[in-house]
Amino acid sequence: MxxxxxxxxxxxxxxxxxxxxxxxxxxxxxxxxxGTTENIKEVFEGRCWDYDVTRYLPDLPRVDTGCETLWKLFxxxxxxQPPCAVxxxxxxxxxxxxxxxxxxxxVLFWSSVFSLAHQYGDYGQRYVTLExxxxxxxxxxxxxxxxxxxxxxxxxxxxxxxxxxLEAAESFWAGASKTFxxxxxxxxxxxxxxxxxxxxAYRRNSFFGxxxxxxxxxxxxxxxxxxxxxxxxxxxxxxxxxxxxxxxxDVKERGFSYVCKDDPLVVLHLLCASDPNSxxxxxxxxxxxxxxxxxxxxxxxxxxxPDFF
Amino acid sequence: MxxxxxxxxxxxxxxxxxxxxxxxxxxxxxxxxxGTTENIKEVFEGRCWDYDVTRYLPDLPRVDTGCETLWKLFxxxxxxQPPCAVxxxxxxxxxxxxxxxxxxxxVLFWSSVFSLAHQYGDYGQRYVTLExxxxxxxxxxxxxxxxxxxxxxxxxxxxxxxxxxLEAAESFWAGASKTFxxxxxxxxxxxxxxxxxxxxAYRRNSFFGxxxxxxxxxxxxxxxxxxxxxxxxxxxxxxxxxxxxxxxxDVKERGFSYVCKDDPLVVLHLLCASDPNSxxxxxxxxxxxxxxxxxxxxxxxxxxxPDFF
Numbered sequence: 001m002x003x004x005x006x007x008x009x010x011x012x013x014x015x016x017x018x019x020x021x022x023x024x025x026x027x028x029x030x031x032x033x034x035g036t037t038e039n040i041k042e043v044f045e046g047r048c049w050d051y052d053v054t055r056y057l058p059d060l061p062r063v064d065t066g067c068e069t070l071w072k073l074f075x076x077x078x079x080x081q082p083p084c085a086v087x088x089x090x091x092x093x094x095x096x097x098x099x100x101x102x103x104x105x106x107v108l109f110w111s112s113v114f115s116l117a118h119q120y121g122d123y124g125q126r127y128v129t130l131e132x133x134x135x136x137x138x139x140x141x142x143x144x145x146x147x148x149x150x151x152x153x154x155x156x157x158x159x160x161x162x163x164x165x166l167e168a169a170e171s172f173w174a175g176a177s178k179t180f181x182x183x184x185x186x187x188x189x190x191x192x193x194x195x196x197x198x199x200x201a202y203r204r205n206s207f208f209g210x211x212x213x214x215x216x217x218x219x220x221x222x223x224x225x226x227x228x229x230x231x232x233x234x235x236x237x238x239x240x241x242x243x244x245x246x247x248x249x250d251v252k253e254r255g256f257s258y259v260c261k262d263d264p265l266v267v268l269h270l271l272c273a274s275d276p277n278s279x280x281x282x283x284x285x286x287x288x289x290x291x292x293x294x295x296x297x298x299x300x301x302x303x304x305x306p307d308f309f
Numbered sequence: 310m311x312x313x314x315x316x317x318x319x320x321x322x323x324x325x326x327x328x329x330x331x332x333x334x335x336x337x338x339x340x341x342x343x344g345t346t347e348n349i350k351e352v353f354e355g356r357c358w359d360y361d362v363t364r365y366l367p368d369l370p371r372v373d374t375g376c377e378t379l380w381k382l383f384x385x386x387x388x389x390q391p392p393c394a395v396x397x398x399x400x401x402x403x404x405x406x407x408x409x410x411x412x413x414x415x416v417l418f419w420s421s422v423f424s425l426a427h428q429y430g431d432y433g434q435r436y437v438t439l440e441x442x443x444x445x446x447x448x449x450x451x452x453x454x455x456x457x458x459x460x461x462x463x464x465x466x467x468x469x470x471x472x473x474x475l476e477a478a479e480s481f482w483a484g485a486s487k488t489f490x491x492x493x494x495x496x497x498x499x500x501x502x503x504x505x506x507x508x509x510a511y512r513r514n515s516f517f518g519x520x521x522x523x524x525x526x527x528x529x530x531x532x533x534x535x536x537x538x539x540x541x542x543x544x545x546x547x548x549x550x551x552x553x554x555x556x557x558x559d560v561k562e563r564g565f566s567y568v569c570k571d572d573p574l575v576v577l578h579l580l581c582a583s584d585p586n587s588x589x590x591x592x593x594x595x596x597x598x599x600x601x602x603x604x605x606x607x608x609x610x611x612x613x614x615p616d617f618f
Contacts, residue, residue: 019591029334037362037363037497039358039361039362040618042355042358042376043358043359043363045354045355045358045360045363046351046354046355046357046358046359047355048355049348049351049352049354049355050355050356052348053346053347053348053352053451054346054352054450054451064590089558141363142362142363189605205583239606264585265581265585265586265590265592266582266583266585268581268585268592269578269581270579270584271580272574272578272581273428273578273579273582274575276573276574276575276578277574277575279594280592280594281574281578281592282592282593282594283574283577283587283589283590283591283592283593284591284593285588285591285594
């Protein structure tokens with residue numbers, strides 16, 4: 001599924017990351033400014049039918065409102081309007097009708113780690129991201145913006161997020177992030193990138209800083225932060241340092257408890273699956289015993305303690 | 310995406326595995342026999358629109374035939390017919406219209422490892438499975454069967470695959486597997502389960518044995534087999550043993566070269582992401598150096614050779 005949601009206004013470049021069925025394809029266009037997605041109505045309603053019957057069962061509840069109604073509410077929010085002046089509130093009717101109850105302790109926010117976060121969440125099984133919910137699923141990866149003349153949306157060119165203060169899609173993701181945060185319960189998780197020398201892991205002007213953290217309610221108990229790092233490279237920020245100290249203070253100031261972990265094993269193995277030969281990914285068993293083959297039906301060598309223990 | 314494709318006639322139980330966006334939810338119903346998926350036309354056509362515009366770009370080519378036409382061809386194959394007598398050929402018009410060229414060296418077949426195979430394929434980025442192609446994507450996870458009276462399909466009960474010799478959905482997956490294999494080029498991969506004491510990794514009566522291997526053409530050079538194993542358990546079959554010897558013979562007899570690997574590292578790390586505390590998943594760096602945190606901006610300890618080398 002293509003994703004058009006960068007979460008930093010200051011950067012505002014469109015990263016179009018395809019990840020349906022978890023394909024991740026960078027579709028970043030340096031010229032930006034693609035027009036509204038072709039056949040957007042059919043894609044939106046088609047995803048809606050598909051979601052309703054076959055997706056995220058049983059992890060997320062179904063929604064009562066029909067697909068055609070959801071499209072009308074979504075389309076009404078930006079169509080026949082200038083592309084740079086769409087208020088967050090315009091999307092409110094859609095956001096309310098498409099909203100689902102979120103499972104306790106399973107909400108996952110993220111900044112700058114789209115693909116890894118969704119793998120880590122296991123697409124709703126381990127954690128639920130905004131893009132797993134119906135609200136986000138229907139809009140994920142598509143482009144849209146309005147114009148005052150027929151057909152009410154621009155098919156050739158939409159502004160980039162940093163071209164204007166209330167860009168149509170940016171307003172949508174801001175409003176969607178807000179309502180997603182408002183519905184979170186229990187322990188929430190946040191995955192951040194600790195390897196970018198140009199950008200702190202936590203930024204108060206990120207989507208999380210602006211729309212999610214401020215909208216967490218008293219139903220939330222704890223914020224659990226996961227800082228991920230590129231393999232075999234220096235770690236720019238780890239838990240307890242730099243912007244993560246600021247995050248801890250901001251979280252605690254709002255009355256939530258805070259915990260932070262660098263590269264938990266699940267995350268590390270997901271990273272290693274993409275780059276198994278990196279030094280951090282060498283497995284004890286391989287080194288201790290050579291390859292993993294074992295003798296047929298024997299108790300495998302793996303059950304023995306490797307030599308160097 | 311829910312999957313209704315077990316590949317062994319002898320078992321024939323419906324495993325409904327949800328894996329779009331890679332959710333894997335077992336929806337196996339011990340009573341079986343669900344009726345045709347609700348709103349199947351809208352789901353099918355909706356997926357088609359979504360796929361056409363946003364999925365598997367740029368890994369797989371688009372299809373010229375419209376979504377409504379594809380649905381009509383698919384529906385015509387089984388509707389108004391007895392559910393147990395649908396010939397493979399019925400689906401041929403649909404299979405031809407929905408077919409895509411397959412990228413060389415990237416086709417992945419699988420038996421009994423649905424979820425892992427799709428993770429390993431990375432949903433079309435690393436390898437392409439039948440379920441990544443339009444042919445399989447539209448039908449994956451849904452249930453269908455015909456009846457002679459209106460509306461032409463049974464909404465309350467469809468037979469299981471082993472209830473009859475030419476069950477509607479089984480015929481579809483058989484025909485789809487055949488045409489998928491016919492279009493493969495270069496090196497093809499096959500992922501198998503080497504940990505099931507009840508079922509050999511390779512079986513001549515599996516979908517691969519019956520519909521895929523016999524339909525590979527001279528455009529295929531090599532069959533690369535991946536045998537996966539449950540972590541920390543005895544391996545029932547590994548490369549070069551048992552049914553894998555039979556597979557090697559069958560592959561070579563057809564003129565292809567053969568290679569086999571047990572649990573390549575990518576696969577192992579994917580397994581470990583689900584069960585990071587198993588013995589086979591212990592990382593060298595963790596053991597040698599404790600946790601993975603390193604000092605900010607220092608060259609990480611990871612770049613040093615661990616002590617026991």
